[in-house]
Amino acid sequence: MSAPVAVIDAGGANLGSVRYALERLGATPRIVRDADGLRGAARVILPGVGAAAPAMRLLRDGGFADVLPALDVPLLGICLGMQLLFQRSEEGDVEGLGLLPGVVRRLVPAPGLRVPHMGWNRLRLRRPSPLMAGIDDGAWAYFVHGYAVEPGADCVAEAEHGTALGAVVERGRIAGAQFHPERSGATGARLLRNFLEAA
Numbered sequence: 434m435s436a437p438v439a440v441i442d443a444g445g446a447n448l449g450s451v452r453y454a455l456e457r458l459g460a461t462p463r464i465v466r467d468a469d470g471l472r473g474a475a476r477v478i479l480p481g482v483g484a485a486a487p488a489m490r491l492l493r494d495g496g497f498a499d500v501l502p503a504l505d506v507p508l509l510g511i512c513l514g515m516q517l518l519f520q521r522s523e524e525g526d527v528e529g530l531g532l533l534p535g536v537v538r539r540l541v542p543a544p545g546l547r548v549p550h551m552g553w554n555r556l557r558l559r560r561p562s563p564l565m566a567g568i569d570d571g572a573w574a575y576f577v578h579g580y581a582v583e584p585g586a587d588c589v590a591e592a593e594h595g596t597a598l599g600a601v602v603e604r605g606r607i608a609g610a611q612f613h614p615e616r617s618g619a620t621g622a623r624l625l626r627n628f629l630e631a632a
Contacts, residue, residue: 438462438629439474441497443481443488443514447615451480451511454615458626468496475506476629480615481513482577485537486525488513501530507606508532509628512578515602515609524580532607533587537580543595549579550594554612556601556620562589564603564627572620574600574612581611 438455440462442448448464455462455478462478465471479501481488492498501508510518519529522537529537542548558570574592581598584591590601592612601624602609608628614621 437474438476438478439465439471441477441479441492441495441514442466443479443491443497443517444483447480447482447512447613450613450615451478454622454625455629458622458629460629466495468500471497471500471504477501477504477506477508478511478628479508479514479517480511481515481517483513484524485513485516485522485529485580486527488517489527489529492517492530498530502532505606507608507628507631510609511615512611512613515611516578516580516582518602518607518609519582522580533602533604533609535582535585535587537582539580540578540594540598541596546595549577550581551577554592554594554600556590556592556612558590559584559588562601562603563631564601564608564624565589566627567623568620574610574614574617574620576600576612578611 516537519535540548587602587604588599592600
């Protein structure tokens with residue numbers, strides 16, 4: 434897997450672990466801090482841990498908000514990076530990249546239900562998807578988030594935390610994982626490999 438993979442630095446604390454996970458799969462990731470760094474990339478990954486407003490500010494300042502919608506290579510958002518693919522987030526009432534329809538909403542606390550959602554949770558497959566090839570229904574994945582999107586037409590796998598939430602989304606070249614594949618063992622490694630090997 435020698436095709437260059439651009440990993441966008443949007444201020445997320447998981448940047449290094451995503452890079453190492455890709456290297457373990459034989460990819461050649463490069464960290465990019467402005468849109469010029471996307472030139473020549475065969476795949477683009479937008480990781481993120483943090484808040485929507487400062488992350489979107491970094492994406493705008495780096496020129497990514499203008500370039501990503503016109504990109505013609507596969508794009509994978511991870512955790513906050515997935516949330517930023519949508520039209521809007523309630524977190525700071527910020528506009529996202531608008532690559533997928535929908536609004537990211539705050540998870541609602543309830544008795545016995547911790548927010549943010551942290552820990553292992555099962556994935557429920559909703560429809561066949563190249564991104565989920567080889568991942569069984571009920572596979573475990575690791576989540577850390579306080580906001581989520583409802584499972585919509587682009588949702589290929591969901592999870593449950595008080596209510597159903599979109600765990601993996603896919604529409605054409607745009608994909609996202611609400612969980613952390615870089616921390617999800619074999620499940621996460623398989624999702625990343627599927628993304629890297631997608632036609």
